[in-house]
Amino acid sequence: MKMYSIPYFFGQTFKGLWRNKLMALASVIVLFSCLVLMGSFVLLLYNVNVNIDSVVQLNEIVVIVDYKATDEEVQEISDSISKLGNIAEVTFISKEEGLESERSRYEEYSYLFNELTEDNPLPDVFTIRYKDNSEVPNLIYQLKQIPGVSKVNNRIDIANDIENIKNGISFVFIWFLAILFVVSIFVIINTIKLGVEMRNKEISAMRYIGATNFFITTPFVIEGAVIGLIASILAFIAERYLYEFVYSAIHENYSIITVIPFSQVSLVLGIAFLCVGVLAGVVGCRISLRRYMKI
Amino acid sequence: MIEFNDVSKIYPNGVIALEHINLKIDDGEFVFVVGASGAGKSTLMRLLLREEKVTGGTLRVGDYDLGTMPNYKIPYYRRQLGMVFQDFRLFEKKTIYENVAFAMRVIGEPSSVIKRRVPTILSIVGLVDKYKSFPTELSGGEQQRVALARALANNPRIIIADEPTANIDPKLKMEIMNLLVKINTKGKTVIVVTHEKNIVDQFQKRVVTIQEGHLVDDRVGGMFHEDV
Ligand SMILES: Nc1ncnc2c1ncn2[C@@H]1O[C@H](COP(=O)(O)OP(=O)(O)OP(=O)(O)O)[C@@H](O)[C@H]1O
Ligand SMILES: [Mg+2]
Numbered sequence: 001m002k003m004y005s006i007p008y009f010f011g012q013t014f015k016g017l018w019r020n021k022l023m024a025l026a027s028v029i030v031l032f033s034c035l036v037l038m039g040s041f042v043l044l045l046y047n048v049n050v051n052i053d054s055v056v057q058l059n060e061i062v063v064i065v066d067y068k069a070t071d072e073e074v075q076e077i078s079d080s081i082s083k084l085g086n087i088a089e090v091t092f093i094s095k096e097e098g099l100e101s102e103r104s105r106y107e108e109y110s111y112l113f114n115e116l117t118e119d120n121p122l123p124d125v126f127t128i129r130y131k132d133n134s135e136v137p138n139l140i141y142q143l144k145q146i147p148g149v150s151k152v153n154n155r156i157d158i159a160n161d162i163e164n165i166k167n168g169i170s171f172v173f174i175w176f177l178a179i180l181f182v183v184s185i186f187v188i189i190n191t192i193k194l195g196v197e198m199r200n201k202e203i204s205a206m207r208y209i210g211a212t213n214f215f216i217t218t219p220f221v222i223e224g225a226v227i228g229l230i231a232s233i234l235a236f237i238a239e240r241y242l243y244e245f246v247y248s249a250i251h252e253n254y255s256i257i258t259v260i261p262f263s264q265v266s267l268v269l270g271i272a273f274l275c276v277g278v279l280a281g282v283v284g285c286r287i288s289l290r291r292y293m294k295i
Numbered sequence: 296m297i298e299f300n301d302v303s304k305i306y307p308n309g310v311i312a313l314e315h316i317n318l319k320i321d322d323g324e325f326v327f328v329v330g331a332s333g334a335g336k337s338t339l340m341r342l343l344l345r346e347e348k349v350t351g352g353t354l355r356v357g358d359y360d361l362g363t364m365p366n367y368k369i370p371y372y373r374r375q376l377g378m379v380f381q382d383f384r385l386f387e388k389k390t391i392y393e394n395v396a397f398a399m400r401v402i403g404e405p406s407s408v409i410k411r412r413v414p415t416i417l418s419i420v421g422l423v424d425k426y427k428s429f430p431t432e433l434s435g436g437e438q439q440r441v442a443l444a445r446a447l448a449n450n451p452r453i454i455i456a457d458e459p460t461a462n463i464d465p466k467l468k469m470e471i472m473n474l475l476v477k478i479n480t481k482g483k484t485v486i487v488v489t490h491e492k493n494i495v496d497q498f499q500k501r502v503v504t505i506q507e508g509h510l511v512d513d514r515v516g517g518m519f520h521e522d523v
Binding site: 008209 | 449
């Protein structure tokens with residue numbers, strides 16, 4: 001490419017966008033909506049994940065020891081557990097430790113715990129992290145067989161449910177995104193097609209005087225990229241305000257829910273928007289040129 | 296040098312537009328191509344432009360073999376041709392100056408060269424004072440002169456004109472023809488497709504006659520072939 005062509009290319013691009021402004025605007029709006037929806041979904045999913053992970057330790061089994069068990073019996077249970085397979089980590093939490101941790105969790109009410117210290121209602125507990133999900137029912141069965149174990153709690157069902165829900169959402173979401181993306185590309189294809197048709201005579205005259213395909217198509221490709229660029233910048237700004245709004249609403253009303261601050265995701269989101277937007281613009285344009293210009 | 300060697304052209308719909316064409320045109324020649332409507336004259340020009348590909352035989356122009364030339368080379372090949380059509384095909388939204396300048400821009404000439412060359416070329420076709428006008432503000436003859444200026448912009452070796460006088464006022468036809476002859480005397484090969492007997496007869500140049508896809512006559516100093 002010759003350097004003197006660059007101002008020409010950009011001049012053509014903006015002339016083209018202007019001549020074709022309604023379609024260009026439509027492309028920007030569709031692509032913009034698509035990006036905002038994508039961004040919102042991804043951020044929502046991300047936040048849901050973070051919250052689920054912080055609320056429950058999902059790959060954990062809690063073995064509750066019979067309240068009346070003696071220290072020796074507890075020791076025997078510990079030995080039995082350590083002989084089982086599929087165990088990654090065992091932590092013993094004694095009655096006293098359990099009470100302490102509860103006390104520190106509800107610091108404001110710590111006076112309530114003073115009486116409990118005399119007559120601790122909490123059992124001794126083993127928490128077990130396992131290695132393999134699929135072997136969990138077997139592990140639970142074996143744990144229940146150990147004498148002195150009063151109860152075995154596990155969250156494998158919840159874990160599976162949550163996993164299923166996440167997969168379901170992701171599945172629907174991915175299809176939704178794919179459709180949106182196709183729609184945006186389609187709109188861009190039509191925009192560029194219109195531009196090419198408007199300039200059809202000019203393009204064929206250019207061919208006769210020896211214009212390369214590169215020279216002819218570059219203004220259109222830049223047009224597509226500019227549409228993508230504008231849509232992604234607008235989408236980023238909109239997403240930012242939307243997110244901050246939801247963030248402060250949740251923060252004020254449901255303080256237990258963790259919301260990742262926008263600043264932590266803004267860079268990745270911005271780059272993703274830019275890539276998806278410009279890619280949609282350029283891909284749409286390429287398809288259009290291929291179809292309508294026999295390149 | 297242009298060399299058609301047993302060239303044929305069959306369109307995808309089965310029409311045999313040209314068959315067994317043998318024709319050699321040397322650098323600097325002036326050639327009229329004549330023949331009835333549908334004889335295949337435009338097809339011959341389209342082959343030269345490499346808008347269509349030969350379906351048989353070989354066609355060489357200078358160092359290029361048009362039958363085997365890859366597509367990406369077409370634009371570079373066309374830069375040594377200057378095309379003039381009966382419907383002018385100017386850029387309607389550009390001024391006369393811009394029309395000529397754009398042809399140079401397309402091949403990447405720097406602005407300094409463009410600024411220097413455009414006035415020179417416009418003066419050859421006698422349109423310097425109209426440089427600010429748009430094509431629609433000019434007569435057919437003037438528009439064709441702009442087309443000729445644009446064809447000359449990149450200093451091509453060959454000028455191909457497909458019925459350049461067809462849409463021009465009879466009084467102005469000679470003007471265009473004289474320009475083409477003038478360009479020819481400056482060393483460029485000029486090929487003119489035409490229907491007009493009086494033009495052909497007047498100039499006494501080489502005349503190639505096509506009839507139903509065959510080359511039936513080729514003579515220097517020839518007259519319009521009366522039989523076709
Ligand atoms: N693109 C095409 N596809 C199929 N057939 C074509 C095509 N172009 C031309 N033909 C046919 O090829 C034959 C030669 O056409 P061509 O245009 O070369 O004639 P011509 O000598 O230029 O005629 P005219 O004097 O009317 O311009 C005609 O029968 C025409 O119908
Ligand atoms: Mg013709």
